Amino acid sequence: MCAYSLRKSVILAPAFSDPFLRVITRSRGQISRMATSFASCDACEETEAALPRKGKGFIDIGANLLDPMYTGLYFGGTKKRHEPDLDLVLKRSFCANPPVIAEKDGPDVKIDHSILESLFITAGTIDEGVESLALARKLNSEFPRAGVVGDSVPLKRFYSTIGIHPTRCAQELGIKSTDDEESIPLSALDTLKKKILDVANDGRTDNVIIAIGECGLDYEREQFCHRAVQRAGFLVHLDVAEQTCLPLFLHNRNTGRDLYDILKENCEKLKSGGVVHSFDDTFELAKDFIDLGLYIGLNGCSLRTQENLNVIRRLPLDRILIETDCPWCEVKPSHAGFEHVKTKFETRKDKKFEPGCCVKGRNEPCHIIHVAEIIAGVRGISITELTDACYENTIRLFGQSMNTL
Numbered sequence: 001m002c003a004y005s006l007r008k009s010v011i012l013a014p015a016f017s018d019p020f021l022r023v024i025t026r027s028r029g030q031i032s033r034m035a036t037s038f039a040s041c042d043a044c045e046e047t048e049a050a051l052p053r054k055g056k057g058f059i060d061i062g063a064n065l066l067d068p069m070y071t072g073l074y075f076g077g078t079k080k081r082h083e084p085d086l087d088l089v090l091k092r093s094f095c096a097n098p099p100v101i102a103e104k105d106g107p108d109v110k111i112d113h114s115i116l117e118s119l120f121i122t123a124g125t126i127d128e129g130v131e132s133l134a135l136a137r138k139l140n141s142e143f144p145r146a147g148v149v150g151d152s153v154p155l156k157r158f159y160s161t162i163g164i165h166p167t168r169c170a171q172e173l174g175i176k177s178t179d180d181e182e183s184i185p186l187s188a189l190d191t192l193k194k195k196i197l198d199v200a201n202d203g204r205t206d207n208v209i210i211a212i213g214e215c216g217l218d219y220e221r222e223q224f225c226h227r228a229v230q231r232a233g234f235l236v237h238l239d240v241a242e243q244t245c246l247p248l249f250l251h252n253r254n255t256g257r258d259l260y261d262i263l264k265e266n267c268e269k270l271k272s273g274g275v276v277h278s279f280d281d282t283f284e285l286a287k288d289f290i291d292l293g294l295y296i297g298l299n300g301c302s303l304r305t306q307e308n309l310n311v312i313r314r315l316p317l318d319r320i321l322i323e324t325d326c327p328w329c330e331v332k333p334s335h336a337g338f339e340h341v342k343t344k345f346e347t348r349k350d351k352k353f354e355p356g357c358c359v360k361g362r363n364e365p366c367h368i369i370h371v372a373e374i375i376a377g378v379r380g381i382s383i384t385e386l387t388d389a390c391y392e393n394t395i396r397l398f399g400q401s402m403n404t405l
């Protein structure tokens, strides 16, 4: 069992961005169309930023913004189904006119807990890490958070991870997949470690790289990389996390207790903690990860079945982080928790693409509210209570690397 001293979180007042959203809300069985604004709203930024805020916004800890779906290419295809629209996707994610279930707490206090404050761009290869670091830096200049009173060290809008997805380890090591861990050249592992460290150290200079990952084990897709190579690659990340004092962004798919066992054997390397993202396993395994000092990341894939919901009901609130894992892992009507979804965004099929609308089947950061609605609904708490907790949990885990603590 490892014990960690994590510094206490500070409460940051979030800022606002321009309104850009088409949303339909479902409240008490009624569908009502919300106002759509495509104009930038300077007045909104000036006046709302000065208002006291009760709720805190979302921080999406996992968004694959480099995915070709945001350029109009789907599932490996080469024919563009629509024009690139990442800028529009981001504008509606950071919209300051949140929809819907925003409660009012007096005439002047807007509890806009549905605003996305920040997101982490996740990387799965060295090249992706370099690209996502550059993208995060570029977007931070294009979508700055406005300065907010009391926000002395403001969050950035965008952060990035650096690491190798378990299914890409053989490719990034430059070797053939093998079941013989001993045969993997140490020089290849050293080279990979140096490459990850180089990107991490670059991203530390302005606190944009905030985690090592995504890394871990994936036994559902061993056709891309055998578990022996995945394991060797994962051990490299544990060294890097220890060396850089960065938290781990962990991927764990269908590995039984293997990932847990490796983490437990190496618990001295977990000083900066981490999150097991996209968690869809048992409560017992979640509890074991939590006992190692880790957090549990939840997205649409964590909310598919009644068993999933039973796990989510029992997780300690101070260990939950939320994410979209977009463009994947969206909440679907077939999901067990779908009845709790209240917010509906205007959506078109990719063939009938319309700027400003979501695309059917493509997850986006703005959909993080669906994850929150289901978790809050299942646990019988308000969205505000859930988002406040997740916000503070995120700052507690990543605040050091964001340089906000």
Ligand SMILES: [Zn+2]
Pocket: 214, 250, 251, 252, 277, 278
């Ligand atoms: Zn993952």
